[in-house]
Structures are given as structure tokens and as C-alpha cells.
Amino acid sequence: MARFIERHPAWALIAIVAIAVLLWLVFAIWPPGLEQAIGRKRVFLNAVFNGITLGGLYFLVASGFTLIFGLMRNVNLAHGSLYLFGGYIGYAISTWTGSWLLSFIVAFIGVALVGVILQIVVFRRMEGQDLRQTMVTIGLSIVFADLMLWVFGGDFYQIQTPAWLIGPIQLPLVTAIKSSGEPVYLGYPLVRLVIFAASVVIGIAMWLALNRTRVGMIVRAGVDDRDILAATGVRIQLVFVLVFALGAGLAGIAGVVGGTFQSLSPGEDTRFLLASLVVVIVGGMGSIPGAALGAIIIGLAEQLGSVYIPTYAIVVTFLIMVLVLALRPQGLLARR
Amino acid sequence: MLKGSVGLIALGSLLLSGTAFAQEKIKVGVTATLEGTYTVLGEDGMRGHQTALNVLGKKIGDKELEFVVASTDATPDSAVRAVRKLIEQDKVQILLSPLSGDEGIAVKNFAKTHPELTFINAASGAQETTYVDPAPNFFRYNMDGAQWQVGLGKYAYETKKYRKIATVGEDYSFIYTQVFGLVLEFCGAGGQVTNRQWVPLGTKDFASVIAALPDDVDAIYLGLGGADAVNFLNQYQQAGGKAHLMGGSIMIDQTILSSKGNAKNALIGTIAASGQADTWEDPGWQKFVKAYQDAFPPAKRFPSPSLLATNYYDSTMALILALRQVNGDLSNNQAKFREALAKIELDAPNGKIKLDSNRQAIGTNFVTEVVDDGKGALFSKVVKVIPNVNQTLGYDPAVFSKIGLPSRTVPECKKY
Known part of the structure; x- marks a missing residue:
């Protein structure tokens, strides 16, 4: 942080001013002139919160994707299929048992198993052949999509939100003052906050696991140079299987989350594959903090875009990607 | 051994197709949004289409209708791609297409490049499709969104x-x-x-x-x-x-x-x-609902047909009835068939339908x-x-x- 400020004082100043403005926008009561210029504060706050919570979902999908890429240099283009499959498992479990939490566990385990099978049966056979792996994963994603269409049909599935999570809660953020002087607080869907909190917890847990544990150390060493790591006697294939299982399982969990606050249907697999590609390209391939930053940026861009420039909302995310590719092609937080 | 059996199968299929050619077919291309946001709409549209075939049958005099289905995703380019594929690869003579608004405008414009074929709108409802510069070979038996x-x-x-x-x-x-x-x-x-x-x-x-x-x-x-x-x-x-x-x-x-x-x-x-x-409560509507319900098991359909099912039913009905009026005669760039389509009045399940001078439904x-x-x-x-x-x-x-x-x-x- 301090080094960044020393090296790029101008950028650091801009960043600090931007953060200050954002904080003011969130906490201050907007003067009437501002409300007239850019609309009500409630809309702005909602868009910001939605962007961040949507970012939480994107992070769940993209973190598995980036983890697998970072360690195995394997662009798994079937990652979207794992997301959708996790969602369908979650739907089946939650309608069968009525338990929302159980559906997360089963989806994680189920999709992680698929990941293990993929790693052992497919990727181990073509290790180090990037292009071949990429082509095979494209093929697999098409096969998976058709299999899921066959089993689940083209319907929309929605995982039932548990009753205690339905409805809005009041946040201690004042959006306006009524003429009687009574403050109006922001009401926000509880389920999105819970899901965001869960993805933060998962993100921190992953960071801790990678940076504070022995397995994490091995994984990080593998990211840097897997040949040397293998030469030191680490059973690298086992590490690969574990990481692939974790990455796939995270996609499965994300599927349940996505099925809860959006919906599941054919086509969602490619949408989330695209989203996680954009997120990791912006954040930096192979970097977990990069995936988090990229996910928040893309989530905010989508939501603020859909409110303030609805016509061009779709373009904004890709504009960001193009900008990042032009100015910092390795991604915002990539190490190299 | 393997070669031998492949040869046998090839011979068998030749013979089979030989018998199929004995009866003349009229090929109709159908598009529906079977991908993307409107998947469910496309699927129910196809159910309506199937219901019409169940009720009316596929026979036109001594000819039989053959349908080729192509999928779109509600974007205009996907619709044009599907229609082009149906015409160029499958050699269809009539099109029942498309489902969604933007697709309709694109297909109508595309229809002008194939004046020898006839296009019957399946369900799309943008006003522009038939109101601005309509194609003479494009017929719409459903009303528009307005x-x-x-x-x-x-x-x-x-x-x-x-x-x-x-x-x-x-x-x-x-x-x-x-x-x-x-x-x-x-x-x-x-x-x-x-x-x-x-x-x-x-x-x-x-x-x-x-x-x-x-x-x-x-x-x-x-x-x-x-x-x-x-x-x-x-x-x-x-x-x-x-x-x-x-x-x-x-x-x-x-x-x-x-x-x-x-x-x-x-x-x-x-x-x-x-x-x-x-x-x-109209008896015609109730009969249609019953036919729809009987055609599919409850888990594979909606309790009652959607607007898309009804539109596909109506357009398929117009196609079959008009073809029967001319006894399947598609000669002279389908002129007789088009005349019949323009004049036909449908006693559709959702009320009487006739076409105006732009070949747009009044219903x-x-x-x-x-x-x-x-x-x-x-x-x-x-x-x-x-x-x-x-x-x-x-x-x-x-x-x-x-x-x-x-x-x-x-x-x-x-x-x-």
C-alpha cells in the first residue's frame, strides 16, 4: 500500500478522492440539487448494494475458475456447466428435503466429485497441452448443456428462499428525510446480504487457506513452478485433484446461490462462464484477490449501468474488459 | 463384417426412402425460441403446433406435410440464420416463423428475398412487421402487441x-x-x-x-x-x-x-x-384447451395453453386449411395458396380471425x-x-x- 503511494502518487490521490466521494454519497443526506441531477439516493444506494452482492456471486464462480487456472494453467471452459449443474442439484435437494442449507452441502460435494472425475479422466491425460484441454472443455460444456437440457428441460427453476430470508430489512443508512423530520432508512433484501456475507467468509477462508496453511503453501508454490515443486517430492497430482475439486465445488455452491436470487435455465452456463472470464481477465488470471476485485467491479458496472445508462448497460462490462486489456493486459492484480 | 452390415443398412435405408417417395411431401420449416430467455415460450409454441396437427391431421389431399424444426434465441440474426438453413439445406417450401418481435421484423425483410416461398408468422407481435413496408409473401394470423x-x-x-x-x-x-x-x-x-x-x-x-x-x-x-x-x-x-x-x-x-x-x-x-x-367459456376455446391437455401428460405442459401455444395453433391451422382449399397446389410461385391464405377466415379458438390488406390479423x-x-x-x-x-x-x-x-x-x- 505505502509502496504503491510512493510509486504512483497521482493514481493514489485519485483513488483516495474517489473513495471519499463514494463514502460521502453513501452516508450523507443528498442535497436536493444532487437528487435532481442524478436521481434519488435510494436508487443509487440500491444499485451500489446490488452491484456488490452480485459481485459476491460472481466471485464465487470466478474464484474456482481462477484457482484452477492459476495452478494447472488449464482454462476450464466447462466451468459454467459446473455452475448450472450445482444449481440443479441444489434445486433437487431443496425441493426434496426442504432444506436450503443442505442443498449447498450436497451441491458442493456433488459438483466437486464431477470435478475430480474430470481431472482424473480428462485433464491428467493431456497435461501441459493447453490448447487441447481448452478444446476438450468446450466440447464437454456442449455435451453437459445438452445432457442437462435432456434431464431438466428448458424450464426456469428457482430454489425456494427459506421463509426467514424473504423480504427486506432496514439498514442504518438514511436515504431521505421526510418533511416531518423523520429519517427514511434503506430497506434491502435480506437474502442478498446473507449471500454476500457468505461469499466474503468463503473468500477470506480461501485466502487464509492459501496463505497460512501448508497445503496453501504447496498450491502457491505450484502456481509459481509446478515442475520444481514436483521435483521436491510433493504429490502434485493429488494437489491438482484437490484444487480441481475445490474449484468445481465452489462453482456448485455458486449455482445454488444463483438459483436462489436469480433463476436456473439452459443458457445460464455460458452466461456465467462469460461472466467469470470477464471477471478474471479484469482481476488477473490466477489471483484470488484479483477475482474479488474483478467481481465487484463487474457487478457494480452491471447494476449502476442498468440504472443510469440502461441502453448501454450490456456494453459497460465489456468496455471495462477492453480498457483493462489495453492498459494492463495481465489484469489489475496479477502478480506478473 | 462391419463393412457388410454398413452396406446392408445403406441398402435398407435406400429401399425405405424409396417407399417414402411414393407419397409427395410438402415441406414446412418451423422456428421457435428453444434457447435463451424465451425457451419456455418456444416450447409451448411447439406444443400448440403439435396440438393443431393432432386435431387437423397432416394430410393435404394425397400429399402429406413434413415439418422441419429449427431453434432460435429471440435475436433477429438467430431467426434469419434458422430460416436460411431451413430454406437452403432442408429445402422447405413454406415457413411457419418466427416467435418473437425482433425476429419477426428480420424474417419479414428476409421474406422479400425469397418471393417464391410463403411465410406464415408463427407468433411474433411487433407492429412494424406488417405495418411498415409489408412483404407480399408474409402472412400474420395473430394480432400485434398493440x-x-x-x-x-x-x-x-x-x-x-x-x-x-x-x-x-x-x-x-x-x-x-x-x-x-x-x-x-x-x-x-x-x-x-x-x-x-x-x-x-x-x-x-x-x-x-x-x-x-x-x-x-x-x-x-x-x-x-x-x-x-x-x-x-x-x-x-x-x-x-x-x-x-x-x-x-x-x-x-x-x-x-x-x-x-x-x-x-x-x-x-x-x-x-x-x-x-x-x-x-367459449366452447371453441374450451375444446382447444381440452385438445392441448389431452395431447401431453400434465408434467410436460402447462395447465392451460399459453398465448404462444394458441398463436402456433392458429398459424398452423391457417396453413393447413389454406393448403386444403387449394389441394396442396404450390405451382406458379404458390400464387393460389397465397390467395387462399389472404382470404381465409379462421374460426380460431381465441375468436374469429381475418386478414387486412397488409395480411395482418383482425381479431x-x-x-x-x-x-x-x-x-x-x-x-x-x-x-x-x-x-x-x-x-x-x-x-x-x-x-x-x-x-x-x-x-x-x-x-x-x-x-x-
């Missing part, structure tokens, strides 16, 4: 006493046309439309759109369909939304009313208008209200039936043409 909103504006203003409304709709031609019909009538009656929000087709996260809904209006009109509508309702429920709702023709439709989950319950009491009403419209049948299933109940709705919505054509084409901002909220 015709499908006739009656709603007045009902909202006079009976429900709504004075100010806002609209949220998908950003493409069919919904422009729907909002066009609504605004003309509602503002004509004296109401105000304060805000029109447009979201891209395929939006998943509506949370910010919901937050931006104005709260000083009497009702909010939803012009959404398919997955978008389901996502909207789900997030609307999570945000604790409580406004009065009004619905477009594919919003208040079995594709949404029978979706899984309880978010759809926000729609109970919602008023809407469409080219059909689920609970209409019956329904104002409806969503009710719970007591067992948790939702249906649209008839409030009002309006016969003989034409494309200019009863306006003098000269006045109508001055309003402009449906778009994000047209028409203005005033009396024309």
Missing part, C-alpha cells in the same frame, strides 16, 4: 381508477408495441404514464431496476416475458414490493403463471390484456385479471371481450400514421 393491449388502458383508468402509472419493459420491438397500445389508450382516457424503464432482454438481476421504480404511482405495468419475468418477480418479492401491477400479454400468461416457486403470487389480482383468456382481444383457482394454480380470468380489433386500433389510418412507430418514447402520453 392490438393485444386494447381495452387495458380504459379498464385501468375507469374501473380500477389508476391515474398515474409507470412501465418496465424489455428493450425490443414487441414490448415497444405493447407499451404503445397501452399508452395510447390509457393517456387517451386521461391517465398519465410518468416513467418508462427499459431493460435488456435477458436481464437476470433486476434488483436495481426494482429499486428505481417510482413509488408515487398507482400501478406499475410489466412488459416482461420468460425468464426475465420470473427473475423480476422473484427479486420483487425479496425486495418486499407491494405496488399494484399491470401486465403485458406474455407477462400474464401460463408461461409465467405456472412457473415453479411462489414469487408468481405477487401477480394475483393483476390486470392485463392479451389475445386470449385462460378461463373463457378478438381480452382484458383479464389474474385469479387463484384455490389449489395454488393461477389463471387469467376474462373481464372483457373486445371483437374486431384492427391494427390501427380503431383510429383513422391517417391519424394513426401520425403517431409514429412504437419505440422507447413513442407514443407521447396525450390524446391523439
Whole structure:
């Protein structure tokens, strides 16, 4: 942080001013002139919160994707299929048992198993052949999509939100003052906050696991140079299987989350594959903090875009990607 | 050994195709949105098509109809690609296409490059398709989005006493046309439309759109369909939304009313208008509903046919009846067949349908209200039936043409 400020004082100043403005926008009561210029504060706050919570979902999908890429240099283009499959498992479990939490566990385990099978049966056979792996994963994603269409049909599935999570809660953020002087607080869907909190917890847990544990150390060493790591006697294939299982399982969990606050249907697999590609390209391939930053940026861009420039909302995310590719092609937080 | 059996199979299939050629076929290409946001709509459209074949049969004199289905995703280029494939690879002679608004405009323009073939619109409902520069070989037996909103504006203003409304709709031609019909009538009656929000087709996260809904209006009109509508309702429920709702023709439709989950319950009491009403007592409609229900097991269909099923049924019916009138004669660039299509009057399940000089349907419209049948299933109940709705919505054509084409901002909220 301090080094960044020393090296790029101008950028650091801009960043600090931007953060200050954002904080003011969130906490201050907007003067009437501002409300007239850019609309009500409630809309702005909602868009910001939605962007961040949507970012939480994107992070769940993209973190598995980036983890697998970072360690195995394997662009798994079937990652979207794992997301959708996790969602369908979650739907089946939650309608069968009525338990929302159980559906997360089963989806994680189920999709992680698929990941293990993929790693052992497919990727181990073509290790180090990037292009071949990429082509095979494209093929697999098409096969998976058709299999899921066959089993689940083209319907929309929605995982039932548990009753205690339905409805809005009041946040201690004042959006306006009524003429009687009574403050109006922001009401926000509880389920999105819970899901965001869960993805933060998962993100921190992953960071801790990678940076504070022995397995994490091995994984990080593998990211840097897997040949040397293998030469030191680490059973690298086992590490690969574990990481692939974790990455796939995270996609499965994300599927349940996505099925809860959006919906599941054919086509969602490619949408989330695209989203996680954009997120990791912006954040930096192979970097977990990069995936988090990229996910928040893309989530905010989508939501603020859909409110303030609805016509061009779709373009904004890709504009960001193009900008990042032009100015910092390795991604915002990539190490190299 | 292997070679031998391959040879046998090849020989066998040759023989088989030989017998099939004994009967002349008429090849018809069908497109439906079997991918993307409108998947469910496309699937039910195909069910309607199948129901028509069950009821009417595939025989045209001594010829038989053969259908080739291609999938689209509601984008115009996917529709043109599908239609081109059907014509160039499958050599179809007649097209039953497409389903969605933007697709309709694109296919109509494409139809002009193939004047020797005939295009029957399957379900698309953008006004421009048949109103601006219509193709002589493109026939539409369903009403457009604006015709499908006739009656709603007045009902909202006079009976429900709504004075100010806002609209949220998908950003493409069919919904422009729907909002066009609504605004003309509602503002004509004296109401105000304060805000029109447009979201891209395929939006998943509506949370910010919901937050931006104005709260000083009497009702909010939803012009959404398919997955978008389901996502909207789900997030609307999570945000604790409580406004009065009004619905477009594919919003208040079995594709949404029978979706899984309880978010759809926000729609109970919602008023809407469409080219059909689920609970209409007309015997023709009831017969159609029965035929639809009998054709598919309950898990593979909706409790009652959606608007898309009805449209596909009607267009397939027009195709078969007109072909029978000319005894399958497609000679002379299908001239006789087209003449029959232009003249035919359909006794369709959702009311009588005939075509105007642009080959656009004049039909019956329904104002409806969503009710719970007591067992948790939702249906649209008839409030009002309006016969003989034409494309200019009863306006003098000269006045109508001055309003402009449906778009994000047209028409203005005033009396024309």
C-alpha cells in the first residue's frame, strides 16, 4: 500500500478522492440539487448494494475458475456447466428435503466429485497441452448443456428462499428525510446480504487457506513452478485433484446461490462462464484477490449501468474488459 | 463384417426412402425460441403446433406435410440464420416463423428475398412487421402487441381508477408495441404514464431496476416475458414490493403463471390484456384447451395453453386449411395458396380471425385479471371481450400514421 503511494502518487490521490466521494454519497443526506441531477439516493444506494452482492456471486464462480487456472494453467471452459449443474442439484435437494442449507452441502460435494472425475479422466491425460484441454472443455460444456437440457428441460427453476430470508430489512443508512423530520432508512433484501456475507467468509477462508496453511503453501508454490515443486517430492497430482475439486465445488455452491436470487435455465452456463472470464481477465488470471476485485467491479458496472445508462448497460462490462486489456493486459492484480 | 452390415443398412435405408417417395411431401420449416430467455415460450409454441396437427391431421389431399424444426434465441440474426438453413439445406417450401418481435421484423425483410416461398408468422407481435413496408409473401394470423393491449388502458383508468402509472419493459420491438397500445389508450382516457424503464432482454438481476421504480404511482405495468419475468418477480418479492401491477400479454400468461416457486403470487389480482383468456367459456376455446391437455401428460405442459401455444395453433391451422382449399397446389410461385391464405377466415379458438390488406390479423382481444383457482394454480380470468380489433386500433389510418412507430418514447402520453 505505502509502496504503491510512493510509486504512483497521482493514481493514489485519485483513488483516495474517489473513495471519499463514494463514502460521502453513501452516508450523507443528498442535497436536493444532487437528487435532481442524478436521481434519488435510494436508487443509487440500491444499485451500489446490488452491484456488490452480485459481485459476491460472481466471485464465487470466478474464484474456482481462477484457482484452477492459476495452478494447472488449464482454462476450464466447462466451468459454467459446473455452475448450472450445482444449481440443479441444489434445486433437487431443496425441493426434496426442504432444506436450503443442505442443498449447498450436497451441491458442493456433488459438483466437486464431477470435478475430480474430470481431472482424473480428462485433464491428467493431456497435461501441459493447453490448447487441447481448452478444446476438450468446450466440447464437454456442449455435451453437459445438452445432457442437462435432456434431464431438466428448458424450464426456469428457482430454489425456494427459506421463509426467514424473504423480504427486506432496514439498514442504518438514511436515504431521505421526510418533511416531518423523520429519517427514511434503506430497506434491502435480506437474502442478498446473507449471500454476500457468505461469499466474503468463503473468500477470506480461501485466502487464509492459501496463505497460512501448508497445503496453501504447496498450491502457491505450484502456481509459481509446478515442475520444481514436483521435483521436491510433493504429490502434485493429488494437489491438482484437490484444487480441481475445490474449484468445481465452489462453482456448485455458486449455482445454488444463483438459483436462489436469480433463476436456473439452459443458457445460464455460458452466461456465467462469460461472466467469470470477464471477471478474471479484469482481476488477473490466477489471483484470488484479483477475482474479488474483478467481481465487484463487474457487478457494480452491471447494476449502476442498468440504472443510469440502461441502453448501454450490456456494453459497460465489456468496455471495462477492453480498457483493462489495453492498459494492463495481465489484469489489475496479477502478480506478473 | 462391419463393412457388410454398413452396406446392408445403406441398402435398407435406400429401399425405405424409396417407399417414402411414393407419397409427395410438402415441406414446412418451423422456428421457435428453444434457447435463451424465451425457451419456455418456444416450447409451448411447439406444443400448440403439435396440438393443431393432432386435431387437423397432416394430410393435404394425397400429399402429406413434413415439418422441419429449427431453434432460435429471440435475436433477429438467430431467426434469419434458422430460416436460411431451413430454406437452403432442408429445402422447405413454406415457413411457419418466427416467435418473437425482433425476429419477426428480420424474417419479414428476409421474406422479400425469397418471393417464391410463403411465410406464415408463427407468433411474433411487433407492429412494424406488417405495418411498415409489408412483404407480399408474409402472412400474420395473430394480432400485434398493440392490438393485444386494447381495452387495458380504459379498464385501468375507469374501473380500477389508476391515474398515474409507470412501465418496465424489455428493450425490443414487441414490448415497444405493447407499451404503445397501452399508452395510447390509457393517456387517451386521461391517465398519465410518468416513467418508462427499459431493460435488456435477458436481464437476470433486476434488483436495481426494482429499486428505481417510482413509488408515487398507482400501478406499475410489466412488459416482461420468460425468464426475465420470473427473475423480476422473484427479486420483487425479496425486495418486499407491494405496488399494484399491470401486465403485458406474455407477462400474464401460463408461461409465467405456472412457473415453479411462489414469487408468481405477487401477480394475483393483476390486470392485463392479451389475445386470449385462460378461463373463457367459449366452447371453441374450451375444446382447444381440452385438445392441448389431452395431447401431453400434465408434467410436460402447462395447465392451460399459453398465448404462444394458441398463436402456433392458429398459424398452423391457417396453413393447413389454406393448403386444403387449394389441394396442396404450390405451382406458379404458390400464387393460389397465397390467395387462399389472404382470404381465409379462421374460426380460431381465441375468436374469429381475418386478414387486412397488409395480411395482418383482425381479431378478438381480452382484458383479464389474474385469479387463484384455490389449489395454488393461477389463471387469467376474462373481464372483457373486445371483437374486431384492427391494427390501427380503431383510429383513422391517417391519424394513426401520425403517431409514429412504437419505440422507447413513442407514443407521447396525450390524446391523439
